[in-house]
Amino acid sequence: xxxxxxxxxxxxxxxxxxxxxxxxxxxxxxxxxxxxxxxxxxxxxxxxxxxxxxxxxxxxxxxxxxxxxxxxxxxxxxxxxxxxxxxxxxxxxxxxxxxxxxxxxxxxxxxxxxxxxxxxxxxxxxxxxxxxxxxxxxxxxxxxxxxxxxxxxxxxxxxxxxxxxxxxxxxxxxxxxxxxxxxxxxxxxxxxxxxxxxxxxxxxxxxxxxxxxxxxxxxxxxxxxxxxxxxxxxxxxxxxxxxxxxxxxxxxxxxxxxxxxxxxxxxxxxxxxxxxxxxxxxxxxxxxxxxxxxxxxxxxxxxxx
Amino acid sequence: xxxxxxxxxxxxxxxxxxxxxxxxxxxxxxxxxxxxxxxxxxxxxxxxxxxxxxxxxxxxxxxxxxxxxxxxxxxxxxxxxxxxxxxxxxxxxxxxxxxxxxxxxxxxxxxxxxxxxxxxxxxxxxxxxxxxxxxxxxxxxxxxxxxxxxxxxxxxxxxxxxxxxxxxxxxxxxxxxxxxxxxxxxxxxxxxxxxxxxxxxxxxxxxxxxxxxxxxxxxxxxxxxxxxxxxxxxxxxxxxxxxxxxxxxxxxxxxxxxxxxxxxxxxxxxxxxxxxxxxxxxxxxxxxxxxxxxxxxxxxxxxxxxxxxxxxxxxxxxxxxxxxxxxxxxxxxxxxxxxxxxxxxxxxxxxxxxxxxxx
Amino acid sequence: xxxxxxxxxxxxxxxxxxxxxxxxxxxxxxxxxxxxxxxxxxxxxxxxxxxxxxxxxxxxxxxxxxxxxxxxxxxxxxxxxxxxxxxxxxxxxxxxxxxxxxxxxxxxxxxxxxxxxxxxxxxxxxxxxxxxxxxxxxxxxxxxxxxxxxxxxxxxxxxxxxxxxxxxxxxxxxxxxxxxxxxxxxxxxxxxxxxxxxxxxxxxxxxxxxxxxxxxxxxxxxxxxxxxxxxxxxxxxxxxxxxxxxxxxxxxxx
Numbered sequence: 001x002x003x004x005x006x007x008x009x010x011x012x013x014x015x016x017x018x019x020x021x022x023x024x025x026x027x028x029x030x031x032x033x034x035x036x037x038x039x040x041x042x043x044x045x046x047x048x049x050x051x052x053x054x055x056x057x058x059x060x061x062x063x064x065x066x067x068x069x070x071x072x073x074x075x076x077x078x079x080x081x082x083x084x085x086x087x088x089x090x091x092x093x094x095x096x097x098x099x100x101x102x103x104x105x106x107x108x109x110x111x112x113x114x115x116x117x118x119x120x121x122x123x124x125x126x127x128x129x130x131x132x133x134x135x136x137x138x139x140x141x142x143x144x145x146x147x148x149x150x151x152x153x154x155x156x157x158x159x160x161x162x163x164x165x166x167x168x169x170x171x172x173x174x175x176x177x178x179x180x181x182x183x184x185x186x187x188x189x190x191x192x193x194x195x196x197x198x199x200x201x202x203x204x205x206x207x208x209x210x211x212x213x214x215x216x217x218x219x220x221x222x223x224x225x226x227x228x229x230x231x232x233x234x235x236x237x238x239x240x241x242x243x244x245x246x247x248x249x250x251x252x253x254x255x256x257x258x259x260x261x262x263x264x265x266x267x268x269x270x271x272x273x274x275x276x277x278x279x280x281x282x283x284x285x286x287x288x289x290x291x292x293x294x295x296x297x298x299x300x301x302x303x304x305x
Numbered sequence: 306x307x308x309x310x311x312x313x314x315x316x317x318x319x320x321x322x323x324x325x326x327x328x329x330x331x332x333x334x335x336x337x338x339x340x341x342x343x344x345x346x347x348x349x350x351x352x353x354x355x356x357x358x359x360x361x362x363x364x365x366x367x368x369x370x371x372x373x374x375x376x377x378x379x380x381x382x383x384x385x386x387x388x389x390x391x392x393x394x395x396x397x398x399x400x401x402x403x404x405x406x407x408x409x410x411x412x413x414x415x416x417x418x419x420x421x422x423x424x425x426x427x428x429x430x431x432x433x434x435x436x437x438x439x440x441x442x443x444x445x446x447x448x449x450x451x452x453x454x455x456x457x458x459x460x461x462x463x464x465x466x467x468x469x470x471x472x473x474x475x476x477x478x479x480x481x482x483x484x485x486x487x488x489x490x491x492x493x494x495x496x497x498x499x500x501x502x503x504x505x506x507x508x509x510x511x512x513x514x515x516x517x518x519x520x521x522x523x524x525x526x527x528x529x530x531x532x533x534x535x536x537x538x539x540x541x542x543x544x545x546x547x548x549x550x551x552x553x554x555x556x557x558x559x560x561x562x563x564x565x566x567x568x569x570x571x572x573x574x575x576x577x578x579x580x581x582x583x584x585x586x587x588x589x590x591x592x593x594x595x596x597x598x599x600x601x602x603x604x605x606x607x608x609x610x611x612x613x614x615x616x617x618x619x620x621x622x623x624x625x626x627x628x629x630x631x632x633x634x635x636x637x638x639x640x641x642x643x644x645x646x647x648x649x650x651x652x653x654x655x656x657x658x659x660x661x662x663x664x
Numbered sequence: 665x666x667x668x669x670x671x672x673x674x675x676x677x678x679x680x681x682x683x684x685x686x687x688x689x690x691x692x693x694x695x696x697x698x699x700x701x702x703x704x705x706x707x708x709x710x711x712x713x714x715x716x717x718x719x720x721x722x723x724x725x726x727x728x729x730x731x732x733x734x735x736x737x738x739x740x741x742x743x744x745x746x747x748x749x750x751x752x753x754x755x756x757x758x759x760x761x762x763x764x765x766x767x768x769x770x771x772x773x774x775x776x777x778x779x780x781x782x783x784x785x786x787x788x789x790x791x792x793x794x795x796x797x798x799x800x801x802x803x804x805x806x807x808x809x810x811x812x813x814x815x816x817x818x819x820x821x822x823x824x825x826x827x828x829x830x831x832x833x834x835x836x837x838x839x840x841x842x843x844x845x846x847x848x849x850x851x852x853x854x855x856x857x858x859x860x861x862x863x864x865x866x867x868x869x870x871x872x873x874x875x876x877x878x879x880x881x882x883x884x885x886x887x888x889x890x891x892x893x894x895x896x897x898x899x900x901x902x903x904x905x906x907x908x909x910x911x912x913x914x915x916x917x918x
Contacts, residue, residue, distance in 0.1 A: 004486055006327050006398045006437050013394040013431045028423040031430060033392050035378045035574070081381040081388045081667060082572040083823050084563035109824040116822070118669025122387055268589040270561040270576075273424035277558035277581065280605075283614050288423060335840075339848030346840050365840050374838040386666045544882050544889075546854045547830055551837030565817045567701040569665075569672065578838070583830040584879045599882060632837070634845055634854055634889050635882075 024067050025127050034273060037079050037124035038064040043099065045119055048185045052150065053115065054091070057100045057125065068128070070094060072135060072157035073264060073292040076127030077272045078102065083113035087269040089291070090128060091153045093160030100125070103153035103185065129272045131292040133158050133262055135165075138234040142171040144256075146247050148219055148239025149178050152185050154264045154291070155238045163197035173200040173226065177219030177239075181205050181212045200226070220246055223254075230255030237263045237295075248295045261295035306460075307478040309492040310499050316467070316474050319490045320439075321353035323400060327437075330370070331356035331402035332363055347401065356402060361446055366554030366628060367401055367408050371415060371432045374551075375577040378428070378561070382571045396431040402439045406459040407451040407624040409440050411554030413462040414622050418557060437482065440466040441474075442506070445514050450640060451625035452511065453518040470502035516627075518640045519647060520611060524619060526646070527612040531604075535646050540600025542635040543582065549606065549629035549637075550580030555622040556606075558586070581605045607642060665821070675820055678710035678722030679753070680743055682736050683763050683789065684729030687806040688754035689713045695809045702813055705820050720746060724819065726753040730763045730789040737795055744796040749819065752792045755805040755874045755907050762805070763789035764908035791908075800825065804860060805874035805907060811859050828858040829879035832871050836862035844870050850895050852903055855881040855910075876909035883913045 013019060023032035044056040059065040070076075070090050079085045086108060092101035106115050117123070135158065143162065147155050155174075162172055174193065178184045184203055193199045202222050204215035215222065219239075235251050237244040244263045251261055267279035267286040279286035282301040293301070311319070323329065333348040334357050345360045347367055379392045404412075412433075419429035440463040451457040459466070465483040467474040475495060478484050495503070550556040560579040565572045579586060582602045587595035596602050613619040623639065630638025665672055679689055692702070693713045709719040725747035731737060744750055755761040766774040767788040775784050792798055802812060811827075818825035828834075832853035836843075839862055844851035852873040853865055864871050890900045904910040 004322050004326050004489075006323075006400055006482065013396070013427065013434070019392075019394070019427070029421075029425065031425045031427055033427060034424050036390055036392050039388075039390075079574075081383070081390075082563065082565050082569075082665065082821065084574070085561065113668065113823060116668065116670050117665075120386075121668040123668075124390065266589075267595070268587065270559070274422055275418065275424070275426065275557070275559070276561065276576070276579075277609070277614075278560070278586070280609075280614065283608065283612055283619070285614065336842040336847065338842070338846040344842050344846065348840075364842065365837065369838075383665075383667055386669075388667045541882075542885050542888070544831070544833075544854045544885050545880070546833035548833045548837050548843075551834060564814060565821055565823070567698050567813050567817060568704060569817070569821065580830075580834070583834065585829045632843070634843070635885050636892065 022061075022064055022067065023126075025129065026067075026069065034126065037077070037126040038068060040100070040123055040125050042117060042119060042121045042123060048103065049182055052103060052105045052185055054101055054103050055114065057102065057123065058098065059100070059125070060122075065097065068100070068125075069097075070128035070157075071132035072161050073132040073154055073262075074128040074130050074157075075154075075272075075291055076100070076102075076125045076129065077269075078110070078114070079124040079126070080110055080113045080117065081122070081124060084110045085126075085270075086110040087129075087266075087272060087287070089154035089264065091156045093164070094157060095160070095164055101156070103150070103156070105150055126272065129287055130290055133236055133292055135161050139165075139168045141169065142229065142233045143169055143173070144228060144233055144235045144251075145172070145174045146219060146235065146237045146239070146244075147174065147176045148243040149183060150185075151238030151240075151243075151264070152176065153238075155236065156186070158236060159193060159197070159199070162199070163193070166198055170232065171200065172198065173202070173228075175202050175204070175219055175222045177204045177206070177222070177243075179206050181209055202226075218246075219243065220250055223250055228254065228256075230257075233260070235261040237261060241265075248298075252295075258296035258299065259294045262292055263295055263298055264291045265293060265298070266291065307484060308495050309476045309478060309487070310470070310473045310495045311476055311487075311490065311492045312473050315491050317353045317358070319487065320356065320402060322489070323486060324350050324352060324356075324402070327400045328397050329400040329402060330367075332360040333357055334360070347403075350402070358403070358441070360403065361443070362405065362449075362626070362628070364628070364632070365552045366411065366626070367404055368411065368415070368554050368556075369578075370399060370401060370436060371412065371429055372419075372557055372559075372578065375575055376428060378574045378576055380571060380573045383569075392427075394427050394431040396428075396435040398435045398437070399432075400437045400439070402441075404438055404440045404463070405443055405626070406440065407449075407456050407626045408554055409438060409459045409462045409466075410451075410456040411624045411626070412438070413459070414555050414620070414624070415557060416462070417620070418622075437480075438463040438465075439483075442466075442468045442510060444510055446627075447515045448627045448630060448638070448640075449514065449625065450516040450518045450627060452514045453516070453520055454621065454623055454625035456624040457510065457514075458507070468503055468506050470499060470506050473499070475499060475503045475506075516640055518625070518643050520621065520643070523621070523643070524612045527608055530646050530649070533646065533649060535642075535649050536604040537598065537600035539637055539642055539645070540598060540603045542637055543599045543603045544635050545582050545584055545599055545602065546634070547580035547583050548632045548634070550582060551578065552628040552632045554624060554626060554628065555610070556580065558609075581609065603637070607639070610639070611643065672820055672822075674705060674707040675816075676709050676721060676723045677706045677726065678720075678724070678743070678747070679708075679713070679726040680710070680728065680739075681712075682727065682729030682740065682757070682792075683732040684754065684756045684761070686713065686728065688728045688804070689726070691806045691809050692812060698809075698813060702816070705816055722746065723748045725750045727751065727757050727792055728753045730756040730760045730791060731795055732763060732786050732789050734785065734787070740792065740795050749799045750792075750796065752798045752801045752803075754807050755803050755876075755909065756789075757792045758801045758803040758909070759876055759911075760789045760791045760908040762907060765905070767908075768905070789908075801827075803827075803857065803875040803909070808860055810861075827875075830858050831878040831881070832856045832858045832860065832862050832865070832875075834858055835860070836865045838862075839866050841865050844868070845889070845893055848893070848895070850890055850900050850903055852910075854889070855883065855886050870903065872903050872906045873909050874907045876907075877913070
């Protein structure tokens with residue numbers, strides 16, 4: 001009798017060309033081993049505050065290092081083998097192809113393990129994923145960046161970008177607020193941003209200590225400190241949801257169109273690829289359609305803020 | 306597609322031959338419930354006698370053959386100061402027998418999500434390629450509403466589909482494999498009468514639906530009703546037990562976990578099927594829960610099923626099998642929830658004063 | 665964790681039993697397939713099912729059983745004073761367990777029935793957290809060895825140690841079981857914490873809630889379900905009381 005055994009094309013999927021290739025996360029819609037990350041070494045750990053550190057990662061394989069190109073605002077999935085994965089926004093300059101910087105707060109068990117890890121530790125990264133800030137669209141206009149607390153992490157990439165192409169933008173202003181002076185991260189770069197990148201930097205804290213001589217209050221208090229031309233300004237807002245709600249409402253009143261304000265949302269993510277549905281906001285995936293949204297879209301998303 | 310007819314005894318012989326040498330699953334009666342009704346599930350079968358060809362519907366869907374409840378994504382082996390990662394896509398060749406059109410449509414929807422999205426899943430691809438699907442039509446149960454979702458017929462996504470036309474099956478052969486298997490058996494060209502019978506069968510199925518759920522315009526409607534008190538009303542009933550999502554043929558939301566091997570020499574990253582109804586689905590590191598109330602979570606599942614998500618072209622992913630309704634211990638089912646929502650809306654727009662009392 | 669640049673130490677474990685059957689501790693000794701690996705994780709300082717050695721320098725204390733005598737209270741307090749992490753191990757320790765059934769009748773009656781009136785000191789069964797602070801609970805009658813291994817690995821590696829928050833139904837449906845309610849029985853699966861792999865319903869035995877309530881359960885709806893299926897509320901209460909894990913819901917007005 002005829003052989004009734006069902007033998008099929010998918011049997012040797014492990015041997016198919018895609019299975020032997022290094023995944024390139026920029027190439028969407030192609031079958032890839034999306035669960036295999038780029039092996040990376042933690043080359044340096046910079047303490048920023050009691051709870052935040054900057055990790056410098058270097059992708060070990062030169063070919064993989066070349067594949068990893070990102071845009072300001074995108075994020076990666078950082079895997080600490082054994083401990084799991086967490087979505088982390090990329091905090092370095094897009095022109096830095098040697099090292100990837102990520103600014104991490106100790107929050108869950110993955111980041112806690114990372115805080116225990118030593119220089120030289122081997123981790124894995126997948127990505128980049130998600131949408132980015134429209135840096136080209138902003139060219140020829142003024143840019144207002146509003147940052148609360150750890151929101152500085154996703155803001156550094158656009159800051160570096162603007163620094164590298166400063167002549168393409170008009171006035172660039174960075175408003176940076178935190179609870180306490182010690183939580184103003186990257187203060188060692190403030191001077192560079194002001195002098196080299198010609199960014200007008202205003203800082204503010206809620207709870208000053210004795211040495212603090214600057215502004216005190218909520219970030220919205222800084223809005224009286226400057227004038228802006230709403231028709232000619234783009235805004236990027238990064239921080240806790242409650243903050244960007246207030247900030248965007250204010251900017252809306254000042255006349256900046258909602259589709260020229262950009263925010264970065266954070267949600268729990270498990271896959272980063274629009275499948276696990278953990279990061280859904282309304283009917284939208286934060287990992288695919290975000291994390292960068294214009295404020296008009298956010299306003300239209302159910303349960304976004 | 307090639308069309309043939311086969312007598313029922315010959316068809317059974319064909320199924321018997323195929324299940325004897327393959328890893329096959331078919332509908333089997335597993336229990337008689339308290340009301341005396343049989344309960345069916347897709348179970349491993351080794352002969353055609355084990356299969357209930359005249360079954361009604363399986364309690365759980367065939368989803369887990371493609372998206373297992375728990376699946377290893379990759380594994381790490383720790384070496385001295387380093388590690389190696391391994392990813393495998395092993396999928397044993399499997400034959401699924403007796404899937405209903407709604408079940409096959411559900412798999413087609415999963416194809417859209419898992420294979421046609423921005424990051425196609427190789428794990429799913431492996432299983433889909435290695436599964437041979439034999440579909441069978443049936444007369445709808447009183448609570449089936451697949452016709453409302455336009456999922457009561459299917460024209461792709463299977464290898465072989467059988468329509469019951471009395472003493473024979475009308476076969477739609479959709480793969481070379483299926484055709485070569487059938488070569489050994491007595492199949493005939495459909496006669497004029499067979500064709501008429503097929504049309505009659507389809508008509509009779511189409512006209513047998515007793516449950517209708519009005520889904521036109523539902524996406525917009527769900528947006529408008531996002532803050533409706535109806536959600537909490539049904540949420541108050543919901544046990545947040547996740548049964549609906551487990552038996553559902555299209556619920557695919559999952560959770561990723563990583564765990565160390567017990568000897569700490571490696572680890573394994575696994576995904577397991579989760580449900581947006583479970584209490585901690587939207588909880589983030591640090592403890593904040595974006596959907597702390599039962600009603601928020603229940604709404605979310607309906608939102609996904611009847612509004613659709615942007616990433617898969619906003620298509621409604623419900624196929625109308627009502628498995629969730631049957632499995633729900635709290636008597637929550639799509640028909641009642643959606644009708645309740647519509648009633649609320651219609652009463653609001655027609656009455657100037659408060660909406661009338663509903664039962 | 666060489667690949668991350670830090671070393672993990674074995675944890676010093678002591679295991680202690682109070683009023684119980686010692687079945688939970690035996691679970692650990694029983695699963696031979698992973699016993700060597702499991703023992704590789706921990707440094708046993710005190711565990712009579714596994715070793716005859718006795719040391720008092722443990723960091724993790726696994727405490728099995730409920731408290732039914734005054735001397736047990738003192739012993740437990742001493743263990744608490746030594747342990748950095750005290751684990752309520754098994755249903756008796758977490759909720760009082762089957763021992764608590766005697767709390768429903770006068771103690772003299774219980775003594776008369778069991779000990780034929782001999783002079784015995786006993787008091788109502790108490791869970792461990794009634795006496796001392798508990799850092800971690802691993803419920804189950806008996807505990808699931810897989811879960812204990814997972815949690816012990818979590819403690820050693822300082823990674824996440826958590827129990828599922830959802831109910832048993834999730835795991836039961838994944839086993840393709842027929843719902844016991846459909847067979848006309850009351851099952852506590854919809855309100856009981858998962859993690860047991862639905863072992864009882866899979867064996868066609870109703871869940872009696874040995875793992876206690878799942879997170880944020882909808883008890884009124886569960887009661888509604890029992891009434892809707894025309895099942896007996898007193899039978900439901902009997903089941904809820906069996907392991908004493910649902911004390912908060914037993915006095916619930918129906």
